[in-house]
Amino acid sequence: MRPASMTATREIHRLGEADARFAFDVFRHRCGRVPVWTRKVALGETVAITGPSGNRLPPAEWRADLVGDETGIPVIARIFAGLAAGTCGTTRLFVPSEDMFKAFARLRACA
Structure with missing residues (x-):
């Protein structure tokens, strides 16, 4: 029997074509399946990643009004x-600390 799949908020940040690797973020909640999994998974282990969420970008003529908590930061970024x-x-972010907001604000500077 195959294990049940797990879903989580995640976002791919870098793709390395030469070495077939990618880096991704997973928001680790205080409880639930994903935090347990992230403590058990080993570096180099094969995992299945599906998605990502937020893959439909608004047309340029639309406003990009986004709202999210800390779990939505990867998709909003x-x-x-x-x-x-x-x-x-x-963008309206509901985050537990100012440091988390500052880290997000550095992701993209507006021109």
Whole structure:
């Protein structure tokens, strides 16, 4: 019997074509299946990644008004990275600490 699949908020940040590796973030909640899994999985172990969420970018003429808590930061960052130049909008983040917000704010500077 195959183990049940798990879903979690995650986002691919870097793809390395030469060595067939990629880096991804998983938000580790205080409880649940994903935090347990992240403590058990070993470096180099084969895992299945599906998705990601947030893969549909708004057209340039739309406003990008985004709202999320800390679990949505990876997807919001991915959406920001793919927005067309000049796209307007707002983002509301509900995070437990100012440090987490500052880390997100450094991901993309607005022009």
